[in-house]
Amino acid sequence: MSAKPDPIDMAKYVSALRALDYVQDGMRIGLGTGSTAAWMVRGLGERVRRDGLRVTGVPTSSRTASLARECGIQVITLEDAKWLDLTIDGADEFDPGLGLIKGGGGALLQEKIVATASDMMVVITDSSKAVDTLGAFPLPVEVIPFGWQTTKALIEESLIGMDVAGRQVTLRLNRDAPYRTDEGNLILDLHLRRIGNARQLSLMLNQIPGVVENGLFLDICDVLITGEADGGVEVHDGASGTVTHERMEMRNGGNIFTNDAG
């Protein structure tokens, strides 16, 4: 890192660097998408270049693929890798049970496929994304373009029976045009405000013809790392339920964090 980032970026950087402790030589790693995951990709690239770490990466978006290559990480497809040791990715929102909303950057489909094909998923976040109940962040749903307005109407109708606090559904735009995912699909954002039963909602959404996938990641995250701008980091292990607090000490004028666990 050449310049000190702003506090939110610092928190993202801290969590990303802590997540690299899970990386071992020879691993096949799912590379997430978004600003937090980008710090992880840069950090991983540094270890490849500096330490000779040998890993292969399966990116979850074309953006991450470009960044990984720039950083000197060997990129392979999921078809070639077939199964992964570890995925490290960000999230838009997380609850105390490690349920997530993802897809704010439009990469939820590849992210869910890659995370599900991994022995372990480590999620890197900052505390601004913590919620008691999911739903404050609009839930992204990827739909195919064919008949998308019908799909949207079916989603709206199905939401009537759901335990949610809002029911507005909007088409995601990129400037004035519909946003397109890497797969050429569209994103509908569901403004639900509070999701009472995430599991039921996820099942309902994925049963609607035209829906490809939704951004609820349930029972997928194994470890959630929450960074703070001052170098503090909380590591929540889903399997054991333990939550540990550590401190990443800055060295070299804030350019390198090391883990002085305490």
Ligand SMILES: O=C[C@H](O)[C@H](O)[C@H](O)COP(=O)(O)O
């Ligand atoms: O589609 C995007 C991904 O789900 C991201 O992981 C998520 O939006 C978090 O992104 P960021 O780290 O930029 O907040």
